[in-house]
Amino acid sequence: MGRHRRQQRARGRRSGRAPDAHRRRTRFHPVRPDHHPPNRSPRVPAESNVMTSTSMRTHQCGELRPEHIGQQVTLTGWVATRREHGEKLAFIDVRDHTGVTQAVVDNTVDVRSEYVVRVTGTVAARPTENLNEKLATGGIELQDCTVDILNVAEAPPFPVSERADQVAENTRLQYRFIDIRRERMQRNLRLRAAINSAIRTSMEDQGFVEVETPMLVPSTPEGAREFIVPSRQQPGSFYALPQSPQLFKQLLMVAGIDRYYQIARCLRDEDLRADRQYEFMQLDAEMSFVDQLDVHEAIGACVVAAAKAAGQDPGEIIKITWHEAMNRFGSDKPDLRFGMELTELTDVFAATEFKAFAGAATIKGINAAGKADDYGRNKLDGMTDKAKKMGAKGLVWLKVAADGTLESPVAKFLGEAEQAALKSALSAQPGDLLLIVADEWATTCEVLGTLRNDIGRPPVYEGPYRYLWVIDFPMFVGVDAVSGHPIPAHHPFTRPHPDDLHLLETDPMNVRSQAYDLVLNGWELGSGSIRIHEHELQARIFTILGISDEEAQKKFGFFLNPFRYGAPPHGGFAFGIDRLVAVLAGEENIREIIAFPKTQSGMDPMTNAPTPVVQKQLDELGIRVLPPKA
RNA sequence: GGUCCCGUGGUGAAGUGGAGUUCACGCCGGCCUGUCAAGCCGGAGGUCGCGGGUUCGAACCCCGUCGGGACCGCCA
Incomplete structure (x- = not known):
């Protein structure tokens, strides 16, 4: 760029407005090659033929082909790169989430990295010696271009390309709005959306009804540590954020919903990992009048639909017992790829x-x-x-x-x-x-x-994809050293295996439950069980666990009492959508398929959450913050 | 709660006791009419996370702390 560009910049800055005056002729242009590491994630299936033109654009940056030659088109997007060739010629690559297109422009057009532009020009064939096979749009370019600068941009902290894969994750999270412009994140988030959509369609095709359950629920201190929310109207009392909709979905069975599902946000205040976030999404489902085969079939169909949305055919989901999994693979979530x-x-x-x-x-x-x-x-x-x-x-x-x-x-x-x-x-x-x-x-x-x-164990992005049900989990995982009571492997509403009912009191450690996990390539996607629906059996289990009637009533009363009013036999399942998407995307870390995740210490480098709150808020809630421990 | 690893210009790296030194990318300026991670020339840019200690001298060694990551515990 030279004098012209400098002068235009100066003018634009002085006037403090988007420099509309910068209309320059260009010639045409291509799309940046979508980086796609070998053996990495599948591509998102071709998008449907929805109309994406707007009052500001006629096409998107990845869609022009030789068949469009001769048309005048208008693209909008971000400036990916600029290549200058003297005063009269420059190439700019305009990028949106569909790809990039090369626009040939007069070098006096002052656009820089990540400027937001609208380019109107004529689709033209590239000179044969200048085709770019790395680009989907590499056969064409935009010529005779008019470039409108819709917004200027500071230089991004890291390149909007696959090279940012090497950037510290914290920096990517701090500038997540730029990170997500990258092809990898666009692909992951769009894959996630496609999977969510396939899950909904599959569940609805099978007669499941989506019911939304509350986010503010009573605290039930068993299991994972909860996030708690102070009540303003009842100072000293607290809600909990749900670890899962477990209790509500079982009550929906009592309520005659028959088949419930929800893509539910669940929250657990446990330490974070590559495969764990505080908040995560589950396909949560429950069915009435079923045995576990019915549940496997319904959930299996849903997972197959999700895999197909990712461009894969998972084939049959095999089943092995927990005992066999331990015996052959030494794991209750075996990776069958090797x-x-x-x-x-x-x-x-x-x-x-x-x-x-x-x-x-x-x-x-x-x-x-x-x-x-x-x-x-x-x-x-x-x-x-x-x-x-x-x-x-x-x-x-x-x-x-x-x-x-x-x-x-x-x-x-x-x-x-x-x-x-x-x-x-x-x-x-x-x-x-x-x-x-x-x-x-x-x-x-x-x-x-x-x-x-x-x-x-091979990397997650190496196929094939091997799904399996692990069934016949043990009912109890051990004996409490203090109380002498068996420790339940799952929640205490899990139904024992019918063949082992007679062993409950005499040989509890050899009682199997009707609990099952769904496993993909060594990742536990989720688990479920047939539940106890009769009061007598539930009481028997509580007795074995050493939970008195009084204690059961106190802890689970709101949940157990409805079961006296006609609870049908039922069972269900929940699987983690984040984990499924991560494996299908070939990502080792679920943060890569979440738009705005937290770091391992539970912070968000972009928003800086969590933060202290003002005293007035604490006063309203009757909460006093103690000084930090010495 | 624990174990281990990592913090050096905007980004990524090299620098293991002797001058904020080096490399690549980016950025700014100049040249350049077919590039596509364009090329060539020049330039700017750093409280080596922070605090303390050892030393004549610390990015480097020690202690602490903050931040990040992997894992164990935890996640009925």
């Missing part, structure tokens, strides 16, 4: 003289095929530490040498026959790394399951 299954070795070492193995309840191993060279002493020690932290007494590792012998500190304690049986059981080949744990069944499974994930 093998390395847990192999039973208890019999192999039944008569061993190796003290660490002798008498162990369960001995299992995994074969990290070909990984022997990847795991040196440091990493192996680290894995051993991890195993011990998880409660195992130790971890045995063996490397298979080129000649087939086992290299390990403990090899000398294992007999030849044992070594041969071990190699056979694990199909060991030279270069393999074998890991063995001998302990209680649960510990053995969990430790090896964790190591299996650590060693073998």
Whole structure:
């Protein structure tokens, strides 16, 4: 740019208005190549043919093709880049969420990065030697352009491109309104919208009725920590924000809604993670007169619809029992994309003289095929530490040498026959790394399951997508050391497995429940259960849990009493939409598919929430803030 | 509540006791008529998160603190 541009800038600034005067002829233009990392997220399906022209534009920046050649069009958007070629020629790329188009302009047009512009010009074929195959609009450009500056812009803090993937996330969140201009965020948010839409359509096609439940609800201190909201009219009393619509949706079954759903915002005041935010969205559903197969079918259809909205066909959703999941994968949310299954070795070492193995309840191993060279002493020690932290007494590792012998500190304690049986059981080949744990069944499974994930789990954006139902969860997860009562694995309204009812009092730890999880590539998408609808069974469960009638009445009275008025058999499910979208988008972190997420410490770098409030607000609520702890 | 990692011009990085030094991008100015992450030349821009300590001397070592991230606990 030269003199002209400088002068125009000066004039525009002096007058303090958008420089309408900047109408310049240009020639034409293309779209910036949409960055799309290989094996990354799916593209949002083609948008419908809705009319997106407005009084200010005729087309969007990603839609012009050679078939439009000769038409006069008007585009609106942001200046993505400017390439100058002397006083008479410059190229500007105009961007909106659909893509970019190259406009050929007179270099006296003073537009800079992220200026908001309207460009009117004639669609023209690019010279054949100047086609840009990286751009969807790379066959054309706008020529004879008039450029209106609709707004000026300061230089953005980071580039509005895939290069900002390298920028500190905190900076991206602080300027989220710029970050979301990027193709990645546009794609993620639009994918999310498409999935939400598919979920609604699927649920409604299946006769589910959307009912909205309150955000201000009574506090029920079981389970996750709640956000509480002080009541102004009842000083000293508080609402809670819902962890889930659980109680309301069950009452809707009593109320004869029959099939309820809601895309519900849920809030939990627990520490944040890559897959957890304070507030998150769930597809929440409940059905009357069903068994768990009915629920699996309905929710499965909904998830399939969501996957198809992301351009995928998930195929059949398989089912395995919790026990099988633990036994084979050492996890209740197994990632089925890779093998390395847990192999039973208890019999192999039944008569061993190796003290660490002798008498162990369960001995299992995994074969990290070909990984022997990847795991040196440091990493192996680290894995051993991890195993011990998880409660195992130790971890045995063996490397298979080129000649087939086992290299390990403990090899000398294992007999030849044992070594041969071990190699056979694990199909060991030279270069393999074998890991063995001998302990209680649960510990053995969990430790090896964790190591299996650590060693073998592919990145989230690597397919295929493997959905599964994990069914027959145990009713109880352990026994309270103080009270001696069993600890429920799910909420206390979960229905026991009908075949195990007789064991409730005598052998509670072997009672299965009618609870189930939906798992995708190692992510727990959600869980549900058939509920208890009869008063007698509920009372029996409370007795087993050590909850007195009085206590039950006090804690859950508003929920239990309605069940006396004709509660139908019912069950339901809820799955986290954020997690589903993240996996389908190929994102490791749900913040990438949320427009305005919180950081790990629960803050929003853009709004600076949470903030102190003025004293008057506290006074009205009868709240006094204590000084910080020393 | 805990473990570990990270804070250096607008952005990303390099700098492990000796001058705010370096690189790329961006920004500002100049040149440039077919670029498309244009190119070439020049320039500006920093309280090395903050506070304290050690040292003749600290971006660098120590302590604290704030902010960010991963994980454990937690998430019926």
